[in-house]
Amino acid sequence: MRWQIEVTPLDPSADSLGHVISNRLRAFGVEATETHTARLFYLEGDLDREGAECLATKLFVDPVVDAVAVHAWDEYASDAHGTVSIFRRPGVMDPVEAGILRGARRLDVPLDSAATAVRYGIQGDDGSLEQAAALLFNPAIEEAQLHDDRFPARVLAGGDITARIEVPLIAAEDARLEQISTEGGLSLTLLEMQSIREHFRGLGREPTEIELESLAQTWSEHCKHKTLAGAVRYEGDEVPGVGTSFETPNLLKDTIKEATVRLDRDFCLSVFHDNAGVIAFEGDQALCFKVETHNHPSAIEPYGGAGTGIGGVIRDILGTGQGARPVANTNVFCVGPPDMSATDVPKGAQHPIRILKGVVSGVRDYGNQMGIPTVNGAVLFDKRYVGNPLVYAGTVGIIPRDRVDKTVSPGEAIVAIGGRTGRDGIHGATFSSVELHEDSERVDSGAVQIGNAITEKKVLDVLLQARDRDLYTAVTDCGAGGFSSAVGEMGEKCGAKVWLDRAPLKYAGLTPTEIWISEAQERMVFSVPQEKVEELLELCRSEDVEPVVLGEFTDTGRLELMYHDETVGDVSMAFLHDGLPKITREAVWTAPASDTNALPSADVKADLLRLLAHPNIASKEWIVRQYDHEVQAGSAVKPFVGTRGHGPSDGAVIAPILGSQVGFAVGCGMTPRYGDVDPYHMACAAIDEALRNVVSVGGDPEHCAILDNFSWGNANFPDRLGGLLRASYGCKDAALAFRTPFISGKDSLNNEYKIGGETIVIPPSLLVSALARVPDVGRSVTMDLKDAGNALYVVGETRDELGGSHWMWLYDRLGDRVPELDCDRAPKILRAMHGAIRRGLIRACHDPSEGGIAVAAAEMVLAGEVGARIDVGALSVDDASLTPLTRLFSESLTRFIVEVEPANVTAFEEAVSGLPYAHVGETCATAELVMTTDDDELLRASAATLESAWRPALTRWLEDMDTKED
Secondary structure, three states, X not given: OEEEXXXXXOOHXXXXXXXXXXHHHHHOOOOOOOEEEEEEEEEEOOOOHHHHHHHHHHHHOOOOOEEEEEEEHHHOOOOOOOEEEEEEOOOOOOHHHHHHHHHHHHOOOOOOEEEEEEEEEEOOOHHHHHHHHHHHOOOOOEEEEEOOOOOOOOOOOOOOOOOOOEOOOOOOOHHHHHHHHHHOOOOOOHHHHHHHHHHHHHHOOOOEHHHHHHHHHHOOHHHHOOOOOOEEEEEEEEEOOOEEEEEEOOXXXXXXXXXXXXXXXXXXXXXXXXXXXXXXXXXXXXXXXXXXXXXXXXXXXXXXXXXXXXXHHHHHHHOOOOOOEEEEEEEEEEEOOOOOOHHHOOOOOOOHHHHHHHHHHHHHHHHHHXXXXXXXXXXXXXXXXXXXXXXXXXXXXXXXXXXXXXOOOOOOEEEEEEOOEOOOOOOHHHHOOOOEEOOHHHHOHHHOOOOOHHXXXXXXHHHHHHHHOOOOOEEEEOOOXXXXXXXXXXXXXXXXXXXXXXXXXXXXXXXXXXXXXXOOOOEEEEEEOHHHHHHHHHHHHHOOOOEEEEEEEOOOOEEEEEEOOEEEEEEEHHHHHHOOOOOEEEEEEOOOOOOOOOOOOOOHHHHHHHHHHOOOOXXXXXXXXXXXXXXXXXXXXXXXXOOOOOEEOOXXXXXXXXXXXXEEEEEEEOOHHHHOOOHHHHHHHHHHHHHHHHHHOOOOOOOEEEEEEEEOOOOOOHHHHHHHHHHHHHHHHHHHHHOOOEEEEEEEOOOEEEEOOEEEEOOOEEEEEEEEEEOOHHHOOEOOOOOOOOEEEEEOOEOOOOOOOHHHHHOOOOOOOOOOOOOOHHHHHHHHHHHHHHXXXXXXXXXXXXXXXXXXXXXXXXXXXXXXXXXXXXXXXXXXXXXXHHHHHOOOOOOEEEEEOHHHHHHHHHHOOOOOEEEEEEEEOOOEEEEEEOOEEEEEEEHHHHHHHHOOHHHHHHHHOOOOOO
16 A cells, blocks of 8 residues: 655644745745645555554654654545645655665565655745745756645656667768767767767777767766866966976876876875875875865755765775775865845856755765764855856775775676665766756756765775675775776776676666666675675675675676676777877966056955955854764864864864874865966965965874865866966976875866856866874864963065955955965975974964965954954065055965964074064953054954954855755
């Protein structure tokens, strides 16, 4: 029988979700006086009323606060007028459904299937109801019914499956080739389609659908990075040290990888070729680090996009070497302005607040349920991110050094474990290789996935046990391209044969091609010696993880795909991985016109308070408090510090080995506004900021590695590619200067949003993440001022560099002189600062970034509730005529504000001798910030005033439109 179960609050006035939804609807202008909610559960199986009531009372209801009604499905007469009911679309994973089925098994209730929904009863007219529905559901993963809460009729599978489908290609004209690529969602260029046509002409046969899809996944920008790893011819303003006109045969190899090769640091154990970079850590342990982007999926479905983004990068760590244990997560989000009017949001895009709340919830739910602390990140706002938000997700793992390498041998079994395969995520790799547009939500919704953290946690438990029992020789994750990429990459050097009909499916009706390229989540692929297969399968079953032997690795050099006894695909590994045609792309870049207008007059105190309330600077506490940063009990420096735990930490410090004082620091840098002036200097600044963050909390700059994550526009346009090239050379020069190798990276191109005849291009965006060893976490330093009567120093030089600054942003100006890196002096400053921290000479340390010295000092005061009196006239400067305004708000690089006890002043000054530094003031008992120049007072503000500007600014926007994610 089929049953519908309805759960509602016993006390309607205590319907907290209803209150939240009412507030949210009113915030978006929907006239809804009151909202009542109900959770709906739909059950099907050989269960009677007693069984349905058993599940209702034991699984769905808290009898203290909930009321429940159980209805036979066929007899249920819906009385749902004035309601919106939200259901998951067919094929979209719902973790609650899996939990219901598992619970029913344990209760011995026969249940075949389950589904869930939420019903919103909204008091208002039909127009209000339709408006509410548009705000309450995401058509990419959900469907809505008005005035009806009965489960919608669905057909998931249809007709017989044709296993082998040939695509008529070898006689196709060029126009037809382009049509095949577009209609098939392949994202292949005409040249690439021509290469495929010529290859199969040589074989004398047509390609099959699955072969064409395999090539599309492998050759996608997402997987192959063909732009950054391709040849580029540049013309334009001089690239420092390179010239104005030159060609590079491989941009990535000649810049970012070249820096790592030339540095040849002995702590680098694995770089660029595995799922994550690996560095030596302590004893027989190593650290691995990877940051991924999940931009396009998050634009369509923020919750699922961010959740599967963090789930995917966790699997990257699981698939590094022979498997690492995740110990920390990071995240960075870039979205449109929080105060954007709903009428200004482009058609097909979602409001920035809705995007932000969705991605935060996705990261929160996945990371928390996995038991991995989320310890570091950032949120940036710019109107150019409104149609194409950026979502970066990172994970740090720990791995035994003798497990860093892996090998795949012919004859070993291909074993997949984890989630089942469905239609979710199909064409995710190719979808992320093109621009978004106003119809992406409707056309490309199949590329979106919803994750299940509990399944991945069980996969993690199995993997670590299997690794330590030597049950496999290699492992990787099913990411972009699904089985296609995982098996294709593992078998690249030898060959592989796969039986697709063996894959466990979420539901019937998937074609072999869909099985092969689905990006359904929580799946890992292993290479397993035949004699250990059964032991691995038994281990999986003991942890309630579903395993399957898909096939075996071979020595044929071919990828052979079977469906039952029929060959549906057979392509050489050489062509699959090395057949991509090579082209030389054109790049140009000219500096924007100089901003020569005079600086506006300013009230520096008012400007400081405005800066503290700027969404890029304001407290992100509303977000961070949702993340568990204490799980695993390794946190030494937390995301928030200070007397009341709300000061913004520069970086996080984790001690991952029980009983050891050795830890690691993680931080990040991102300065997109500088890229509007010059992407070269933007890249240098991002690296400098990331390194300042980890050094500020105790990280060793001499045992530090960095990651690059480029998010850019369409690099087929020469001006966009010119900026990307300049940023790449900036990365190289800064990495060489700091002797800090890149160990991994990722590029995400085509981050543009097309609407009508216009295109919104994101700003040049480079996230640099830093991972540094901390020799003794007991010596770590936080940014909050500690005691009155201590000396305050600023280490580093302040220059006339207001270009791209947040102060200029207050006045809708850009400026033309962005901060530039001193490649000779900056590394010396970092080494000196680390030495002083290791010796215990520093009580507090904070690096000025957005908003300059003024904002950094204000943050130190409000965090420590200790006052500071600072004379900016005493700063070390490159020009004595710098105005007080420039001294306050310039964002010059490689600077630190430092608190030093009187007993350590001499030793500290000796530690930084020969470098630019200045004794600029003292801490004081009155909790206020006083900034002067010589004898003139520039501003005076109490810690309470500073906090009232900084702490609630962003939270106000988020809470005003509060909602609750499933």
